Structure formats: C-alpha cells, structure tokens
Amino acid sequence: MLKKSIAACVAAASVVIAPMTQASEVEVLHWWTSGGEAKSVAYLKERLEGKGVSWKDFAVAGGGGENAMTVLKSRAVSGNPPTAAQIKGPSIQEWGELGFLASIDDVAKTNKWDSLLPGVVSDVMKYDGKYVAAPVNVHRVNWLWANPEVFKKAGASIPTTWADFIVQAKKIKDAGYIALAHGGQAWQDATVFEAVVLGVGGPEYYQKAFVELDMKALDSKTTEEVFKVFGELRQFVDANSPGRDWNVATSMVINGEAAMQIMGDWAKGEFVVAGKKPGTDFVCVASPGTSNAFTFNVDSFAFFKQSDSENQKAQKAMAQEILGSDFQKVFNLNKGSIPARLGMARDEFDTCAHDSMNAFVSSAQTGGLVPSFAHGMAVSEAVSGAIYDVATNYFNSDTSAAEGKKQLVAAVQSAM
Amino acid sequence: MTQNAHKRSGIADRLEAWLPKIILAPTTLAMIVCMYGFILWTGALSFTKSRMLPQWEFVGFLQFEKLFANPRWDVALSNLVVFGFLFIAISLLIGLLLAIFLDQKIRGEGAIRTIYLYPMAVSFVVTGTAWKWILNPGLGIEKLVRDFGFTDFEFRWLVDQEMAIYTIVIAAVWQSSGFVMAMFLAGLRGVDDSLVKAAQIDGANAWQSYWHVILPILRPVFFSAIVILSHIAIKSFDLVQALTGGGPGYASDLPANFMYTFAFNRAQMGIGAASAMIMLFGVLAILVPYLYSELRGSNRG
Structure with a gap:
C-alpha cells in the first residue's frame, strides 16, 4: 500500500517535472506591461509558442524599467539570470x-x-564584435508635434529652424495660446535639450560632444549657443508644467490649448487614440533644424548565458523571431515606432512612420543618424544622468548660457 | 523516583532559562545580518569604485569627494536642513497647541482627536499626491481664489525652484502634527493635577502654569517627538517623490532621493553608498546624544 502510493507520487512528480526540464523555455524580463506594449509582447509569446518554445513571463512594472533593472541585477549576481532581458x-x-x-x-x-x-x-547590439542583443524597434526622438488649427488662428507657420521657432512661438504666445506644451520632468527637459543640441549644433557636433564626449567640442562656443536657445524656450512653457506627464502635455496639443510639443514618436499613439489623423488634425515634422538628422532610441533584448542546452536553442529561436519581418511589423504597428530592420513592406504604417523610415535610411547614409542621449542610447547612465541634472536645473532657473556650459562640462567630466 | 523528578525539573529550569534566548535568536540574527551587516556592506561599498554592480576595487574617499563636488548633493543637503528644521519646529508647535486646546475638557473631544490624528493613517504617497493637486496653480488653491474673482492672486510655490521645498514642509506638517498632538495629549493627561492646582493657588495664571509647570514636565515628550520627527525628516523619500518628484529641476531633492537616483537609476552605486553613509551619520548625530542622555538618566534612576 505504502509502496504503491510512493510509486504513484514519484510518477506524478515526474509528470510534473518532465515538461519543465525537457521542453525548451525562454524566461523574458521586460517592463512592457501597459496597453499597446503588452499587446506587442503577447504577440512574440504567441509566435514562440507556435515553435514549441514555452514563454515564462517575467514582467516587472515601472515605466522606465528601474525596478526591472534592480531585479535583474540580483538575479544575475545570484547566478540565475533570465534568458533575455x-x-x-x-x-x-x-x-x-x-x-x-x-x-x-x-x-x-x-x-x-x-x-x-x-x-x-x-x-x-554587439559586444566585442559579436551580437549579444536583438533590436525590436526604432523610435525617432526628434519630432515636433503640432496642432495646425492653433497655428492658423495665431497666423504662424510651422518652424524649421530654432531662430524661426522663437519668432513663431512669440506669435502663438501673443495670440493667447501656450506655444510649447511641455512636462517639467528631467527626462522631458533632456529630450527638448537634445533636440536643441541637434538643431543648433548639427549631427557632427552632437556626435562629438554628446556621444564621444569630446571635451573640446563640449566646451565650445556652440554649446553656449545651444544653452542660449534652450534658455529662450523657458518663456514659451506655461507655469504649470513642472511635474507634468508627457501624455498630459500631448493632450494639450490635441485639444488646442497648446501649439507644439517636442517628443519622441510614442506621442503619436496619444493622437491616434484621440481619433486624430496625421497630416490633417495634427502635423509631425522633424524638430527645428533636424530634418536631415535622426536621434534614435532602440529597444532591444539582450541575451544572457544559459547552461541548459535546450534553453540555449530556445534563446536562439527567440533571437531569430525578434528580427523576423512579421514580428517587427506587428510589434511596431502596436507601439508607434518603426521596424529596426530595413527594407520591409510599408503599406500598413501611417505617414509619420513613413517619414521616420525615410529619414532613418537617408540619415544613416549622411551620418545624421545619432543615438539619443536623453533616452540612454548614447552614453552611460552616469553621464546621461549628469546631463539630465544640468539640463533640468538650467531650464528651471535663470542661469546664464555661459554658466550652463560650465556646469555641463564639470558634470560630464566628474561622471565619466 | 525523587531523584528523577529533581533531574527533570533541572532540565525544565534550564530550558526555561534558555527559552527566551532561543526564541529571540532568529530575530537577533536577522537584525545583525540585515541591519548591521548591510550597514557595514554599504560602508565598504562607499570606498569602492562600484558602478552598476558591486566591484571590490578600493578607491579611498574618491566617492565622497565626488559626492560633495556634486551640486545636486549640495541642494539635497541644504534642503534637508531647511525641511528638517521647519518640519520639526512647526509640527511641534501645532501639535502642542492642538493638544493644549483639546485638553480643555471640551465636548466632542474624541471625534476631534480622531480627525486630527487621521492624516497619520494616510501614506505619504497619498498625502503627496493630494497636496500636489491642491498646490498646483492650474488646479488648486490659485485657481480657486482666482475663480472667486481675485484674478491677480498668485500661489505657485510648487512650480518655483526657490519655494518648492516649502510645499514639502506644508504636506509633511499636515501629516505629522496630529501624531505629535497625540503624544502631547498623552503627556498632558499624565500631568499630576495637584501640581497645577498648587500653581493656581500660588496665583499663577493659565499661561504661567503652562510655561513654568506643565511644559517642563513634558520634556521627555519633546525629546521623543523630536527624535521621531527627525527620523521622518531624514528618511523622507516617498513624499518628495509623490509631491514634486524632486523638481522643478532637482530643487526639492532630499538626500534619500539623491541616494536612490544614484544607486539605482544611474548605476553609480559607489556615490549612492557614500550618500547613504552620510545620511547614517546624520541619524547617529541625533540619536547618540539622545540615547546617551536617556541611558544615563535611567542609570541614575
């Protein structure tokens, strides 16, 4: 009797354990838990399960992923990292x-x-010359979102340079509208700052000063000019902006309270959800002076070393799937970005995405394709954090341009 | 038989003597490892060049040098001084006044006491969010007064770099003064009536009897309140996060926010650990004299 029940237990246990050890599995750490993002991840899961790879979701909520990173560090240090993160x-x-x-x-x-x-x-995506990560999408950060209705009422035209921006924004302000919808959070301040850097200094200066951190470029006249323009923008932001979330700022453009916002292409989702059409109800153009440039923000999955050979296979299947044209299309339609892989069918994407794709290809050839420092693509977290601090402090005070430059150089130097 | 019983009671005695220690052992161990162990660990990390993960390459006081060269840390520290001083002083004052008024044997005391104590039951995140709306110029007080017809009225501390730290004081005082009131009320109830009567017979008016008789008796309550409030001040993190997010810019940062940002968001674990150590010394600077005076007092007694 006893023997029998023990045998039964063992049998039952092996049934339970068997699929866990034999079938291949990927455990994926991510923080795409809301709306379109969650849908995008679910699609990847579906595709992999169709190939016999089971998906263990390891979602840690918290928009910017700080919580997820903390969990990942402790898992990695204890020798038990997920398949991909x-x-x-x-x-x-x-x-x-x-x-x-x-x-x-x-x-x-x-x-x-x-x-x-x-x-x-x-x-x-490469470390030491070898691929260790796979990109899922490309966001363009240097977008200007505008409400054409407000422009018409104020008799202004959509600016293409920063000098023009200041002229047009004054008209809009005089007409009683908020010229620049902005949320006063450090990363949003940095996003606008980045657009000014690129628009005023050009891609070459951007690359030297904010990607390679060349001190001579950073400590130059151009930087001071950048700070001057950035400081001018203070007057076009309304007093309530500190602490405002980016999507609230976007909705100010949508409902005609404000004329423009400088924000990455995830803002498009807000317009689309509000039932607005690109080209007629809202306009997407490159932020002033950056039509030939493209600051990219690429989301990617990095792959961690696995000891189990089945899981290694599953990991590779996942990598292949991520760059497959099918996944890239569905994922990016959901998320508002464009596929990382070139040469895909475009018909299902909207006009803003088409613009983005064109700029992506052309700027890659001219050298205008640069990583976004405001979104953790260009420099280490320590350095981008230091730039954040200077940008946000400058934008919220009446520091002079020369002083701003001095602070930036000092902050970057000490963070390197 | 008798011997056996004796022996058994011997074991029972010993067990009884050991039992408290055995029961306390896990807690003590957890305390030693999780509190003091990690304090030492953090202290050690603050002398290394750790960035994203701990790295045991020692660099002396470099992280502390970097910390004090960072303008954001200066802002955080001076904010802590402003916030800590105002928060403790105003909470004590309001708490004491409320307690004295409530102690006048008024009707409905129980209900009023609950109302004043209630904010303590709310978490700092809720307090912060509510005050963020109240103080927002476009939503809260400023808009309300303007809607009443005073269109020039301005109250925008929340979005002003110079004043943002004071909004944190307001919210923190709102939350904690009820608790201080409860402490003082308990203290006042413990004051011997005959002392007050004696003072009145000696011709002291209400003001004099409070100032010269009752408040000196409440001295221990003052001490406890100050220690508890200064803890809250140094640890304040969630309130800032919810109310201002450290902004505008980083104008309302407190050291705890600084530490979190650098250790967890910026992959600068060394600087984060160094700032944590400075915070620890801040707490010790308050706690050690307090404990010293307390312990010396009880020894004497």
Missing part, C-alpha cells in the same frame, strides 16, 4: 563587460543581420 544602449556593453551575455552571432550570420541593420544600430 529588455536592456538597451550602452548598458548592453556594461553587462557584456561583466561577462553575463551570450553570443547569438551564429543566428545573426545565418540571417544576415549585418545587412538588415544600419551600422550604428548593430554596433549597439
């Missing part, structure tokens, strides 16, 4: 240096990733 930009290099990341170079070779991705993007 949502990590982007130079953080991939930092994880690579610590020796946690697995090479998926064979997948990349067989699928010719080098020809599918622009060089600047694939560089971010």
Whole structure:
C-alpha cells in the first residue's frame, strides 16, 4: 500500500517535472506591461509558442524599467539570470563587460543581420564584435508635434529652424495660446535639450560632444549657443508644467490649448487614440533644424548565458523571431515606432512612420543618424544622468548660457 | 523516583532559562545580518569604485569627494536642513497647541482627536499626491481664489525652484502634527493635577502654569517627538517623490532621493553608498546624544 502510493507520487512528480526540464523555455524580463506594449509582447509569446518554445513571463512594472533593472541585477549576481532581458544602449556593453551575455552571432550570420541593420544600430547590439542583443524597434526622438488649427488662428507657420521657432512661438504666445506644451520632468527637459543640441549644433557636433564626449567640442562656443536657445524656450512653457506627464502635455496639443510639443514618436499613439489623423488634425515634422538628422532610441533584448542546452536553442529561436519581418511589423504597428530592420513592406504604417523610415535610411547614409542621449542610447547612465541634472536645473532657473556650459562640462567630466 | 523528578525539573529550569534566548535568536540574527551587516556592506561599498554592480576595487574617499563636488548633493543637503528644521519646529508647535486646546475638557473631544490624528493613517504617497493637486496653480488653491474673482492672486510655490521645498514642509506638517498632538495629549493627561492646582493657588495664571509647570514636565515628550520627527525628516523619500518628484529641476531633492537616483537609476552605486553613509551619520548625530542622555538618566534612576 505504502509502496504503491510512493510509486504513484514519484510518477506524478515526474509528470510534473518532465515538461519543465525537457521542453525548451525562454524566461523574458521586460517592463512592457501597459496597453499597446503588452499587446506587442503577447504577440512574440504567441509566435514562440507556435515553435514549441514555452514563454515564462517575467514582467516587472515601472515605466522606465528601474525596478526591472534592480531585479535583474540580483538575479544575475545570484547566478540565475533570465534568458533575455529588455536592456538597451550602452548598458548592453556594461553587462557584456561583466561577462553575463551570450553570443547569438551564429543566428545573426545565418540571417544576415549585418545587412538588415544600419551600422550604428548593430554596433549597439554587439559586444566585442559579436551580437549579444536583438533590436525590436526604432523610435525617432526628434519630432515636433503640432496642432495646425492653433497655428492658423495665431497666423504662424510651422518652424524649421530654432531662430524661426522663437519668432513663431512669440506669435502663438501673443495670440493667447501656450506655444510649447511641455512636462517639467528631467527626462522631458533632456529630450527638448537634445533636440536643441541637434538643431543648433548639427549631427557632427552632437556626435562629438554628446556621444564621444569630446571635451573640446563640449566646451565650445556652440554649446553656449545651444544653452542660449534652450534658455529662450523657458518663456514659451506655461507655469504649470513642472511635474507634468508627457501624455498630459500631448493632450494639450490635441485639444488646442497648446501649439507644439517636442517628443519622441510614442506621442503619436496619444493622437491616434484621440481619433486624430496625421497630416490633417495634427502635423509631425522633424524638430527645428533636424530634418536631415535622426536621434534614435532602440529597444532591444539582450541575451544572457544559459547552461541548459535546450534553453540555449530556445534563446536562439527567440533571437531569430525578434528580427523576423512579421514580428517587427506587428510589434511596431502596436507601439508607434518603426521596424529596426530595413527594407520591409510599408503599406500598413501611417505617414509619420513613413517619414521616420525615410529619414532613418537617408540619415544613416549622411551620418545624421545619432543615438539619443536623453533616452540612454548614447552614453552611460552616469553621464546621461549628469546631463539630465544640468539640463533640468538650467531650464528651471535663470542661469546664464555661459554658466550652463560650465556646469555641463564639470558634470560630464566628474561622471565619466 | 525523587531523584528523577529533581533531574527533570533541572532540565525544565534550564530550558526555561534558555527559552527566551532561543526564541529571540532568529530575530537577533536577522537584525545583525540585515541591519548591521548591510550597514557595514554599504560602508565598504562607499570606498569602492562600484558602478552598476558591486566591484571590490578600493578607491579611498574618491566617492565622497565626488559626492560633495556634486551640486545636486549640495541642494539635497541644504534642503534637508531647511525641511528638517521647519518640519520639526512647526509640527511641534501645532501639535502642542492642538493638544493644549483639546485638553480643555471640551465636548466632542474624541471625534476631534480622531480627525486630527487621521492624516497619520494616510501614506505619504497619498498625502503627496493630494497636496500636489491642491498646490498646483492650474488646479488648486490659485485657481480657486482666482475663480472667486481675485484674478491677480498668485500661489505657485510648487512650480518655483526657490519655494518648492516649502510645499514639502506644508504636506509633511499636515501629516505629522496630529501624531505629535497625540503624544502631547498623552503627556498632558499624565500631568499630576495637584501640581497645577498648587500653581493656581500660588496665583499663577493659565499661561504661567503652562510655561513654568506643565511644559517642563513634558520634556521627555519633546525629546521623543523630536527624535521621531527627525527620523521622518531624514528618511523622507516617498513624499518628495509623490509631491514634486524632486523638481522643478532637482530643487526639492532630499538626500534619500539623491541616494536612490544614484544607486539605482544611474548605476553609480559607489556615490549612492557614500550618500547613504552620510545620511547614517546624520541619524547617529541625533540619536547618540539622545540615547546617551536617556541611558544615563535611567542609570541614575
């Protein structure tokens, strides 16, 4: 009797355990838990399950992913990292240096990733010359969102340079509208600052000063000019802006309280949800002076070393799936960004996305394709944090341009 | 038989003597590891070049140098001084006054006491969010008064770099003064009536009897209140996060927010650990003299 029940227990246990050890599985850490983002992840899960790879969701909520990173660090240090985690930009290099990341170079070779991705993007995905991460999308950050109705009422035209921006914004302000819808949070201040850097200094200066952190470029006349323009923008923001969320600022443009917002292409989702049509109800153009440039913010999954060979296979299947044209299309339609991989069918994307795709390709050739420092793509978290501090403090005070430059140089130097 | 019983009671005695220690052991161990162990760990980290993960390469006081060279840390520290002083002083004053008024044997005391104590039951996040709306110029007080017809009225501390820290004082005082009131009320109830009567017989008016007789008796309550309030002040994190998010810019940052940002968002664990150590020393600077005076007092007694 006893023997029998023990045997039954063992049998039952092995039934339970068996699928866990035999079938391949990916455990994926991400923080895409809301709306369109959650839908996008669910699609990836579906695709993988169709291939016999089971998906263990490891979602840690919290928009910017700070919570997720804290969990990831403790898991990695205790020797039990997930299969893949949502990590982007130079953080991939930092994880690579610590020796946690697995090479998926064979997948990349067989699928010719080098020809599918622009060089600047694939560089971010590689550590020590080998692919360790796969990009899911490309956000363009240097967008200006405008409400044409407000422009018409104020008799203003959509600006294409920063000098023109100041002229037009004054007209709008005089007509009784808020010229620039803005949320006074550090990252939003940095997003606008970045647009000014790119528009005033151009891609070459941007690359030197804010990506390579060349002190000579950073400590130049151009930087002072950037701060001067950035400081001028203070007057076009309403007094209630500190602490405002970006989507609240977007809704001010949508309902005609404000004329413009400078924000990445995720803002498009807000317009679309409000039932607005691109081109007629709202306008998307490159932020002033940046029509030939593109600040990119690429989300990606980095892959962690696995000991189980089945899971290694599953990991590679996932990598392949992520860069597949089918997943790239569905994911980016949901999220408002554009596919990271080039040369895909475009018909289902809207006109803003088409503009973005064109700029992505053309700027990659002219050298105008640069990583966004406001969104953790260009420099380490320490340095981008230091830039955040200076930008947000400058924008909220009446510091002079020369002083702003001095603070920036000092902050970047001490954070390097 | 008798011997056996004796032996058994010996074991029982010993067990009884050991039982409290055995029961306390897990808690003590957890305390030693999770409190003091991690304090030491953080202290050690503050001398390393740790960035994203702990790295045991020692760099001396470099992180502390970087910390004090950082303008944001200066802002956080001076905010702590302003916030701590005003928060403690105003909470004490309001709490004491409320307690004295409530102690006048008024009707409905129970209900009023509950009302004043109630904010303590709300978390700092809720307090912060509510005050964020109340103080927002476009939503709260400023708009209300303007809607009443005073169109020039301005009250925009929340969005003013110079004044933002005072909004945190307002919200924190609102939350904590009821608690201080409860402490003082308990103290006042413990004051021996005959002392007050004696003072009145000696011809002291109400003001004099409070100032010269009752308040000196309440001295221990003052001490406890100050210690508890200064803890709250140094640890304040969620209130700032919810009310101003440290802004405008980083004008209303407190050291706890600084520490969190650098250790967890910015991958600068070394600087984060260094700032945590400075905060620890801040707490110790208040706690050690207090404990010293308390312990010396009880020894004497």
